[in-house]
Amino acid sequence: MPNEQENGLLYFPKATLDRLKLYQMVLAELPDKENISSDEIAERLKITPEQVRKDISYIKYNGKPKVGYHIKTLLEELNRLFGTTNKNNVILAGVGHLGAAIANYPGFSAYGMEIVALFDSDPQKQGTFVRDLTVLPIKDLRRIIKRFKVEIGIICVPKESAQSLAEQMVACGIRAIWNFAPIILRVPDDIVVEDENISISLLGLKHKLEQRRQERQIVKNTPS
Template sequence: MLPKPTFERLKLYHRLLLDVEEEYISSETIARLLKIQPEQVRKDLSYLKTTGKPKVGYKVEELKKELDELFGIKRETAVVIVGAGRLGSALANYQGFAKYGIEIVAIFDKDPEKIGQFVSDLVVLPLKDLKRVVKRFNVEIGVICVPKESAQEVANLLVACGIKGIWNFAPIELEVPEDVLVVNEDITQSLLTLKHLLNRRRNKS
């Protein structure tokens, strides 16, 4: 089991490697580009099978391939979005998911005025079609982009349809069965963290 801080840094290494064209990359180079210590990079990469060569570094393609396997990137994962508001629509329009093996296969809403409208190349579907779509595309992840008042109801519906992973953008702690994974993405909390750091910097100056 990877320590969570290591897992989070490995995601940064993977993103960095996507833009590397050289055959090898050293831990010093990774550290410099990500502003962390080389010793930390080497410790993190020691959890992987790929090993570096002294004075040469890590073979980029081998390292990238192992990280692809770690994050399941080569395995296509179908995702549905519930909530066709601004946030849900922005996620549906984001083209960057494809290079991580993620395909948004459908977007849903309960608002009659939104149903039938297009978001990117997807037509907004009614919630009554959710179970059919989940089964048809073998959907594994559901994204919740609805107000907090509706989030638990949507989570219950996703679970009932067989979804085992939820990416939750609603500011609420969801109650789900133990075998369902939830990742909460609270934009407000992230902004509060940034405001706090800015205030600390101002107070020091």
């Protein structure tokens, strides 16, 4: 293993790790194909096949010359790496449009995520059902987290209340936060935070369009 550290853990360059997520997605999308070549993965993601091979060389799996990668096996290895088969009990707070959408997201169980409770500070929403779950008041947070050994909290509240909610979750024993509110949360270092920040994504979209616009202007102003 070329990338093993002293403690036995594997090291992955951050960029490699991000691409491995994309490979997982590409492979999971594929119908019932047996094998796939680095060329085909690369083509779908608009990167080079060398890059794909280099990245895959970091995990303990080997493709076959002339055949490519065995999709099922490689996918299993990627899933082991990401820990997708581990089970987690999850809570979600903020049952607005976005919260309801996330709560109804069908893909969760494939990743071992089970939502065990929903929370909202709005008394009007408390007691109502979303899917098969009653919306609970925030004061029940601690009880539920203890009872279901909840590790992950999903934050879908407006950005004004996100920081305070995060602190309450942490105080109640949550280990990881999946944050959909468009702010930077401040939490202790040992708490895992994954941001799904629509505003950041929007900045990326706007910037790409702005770049295209500027490129067009240059073409227009360049005498041919």
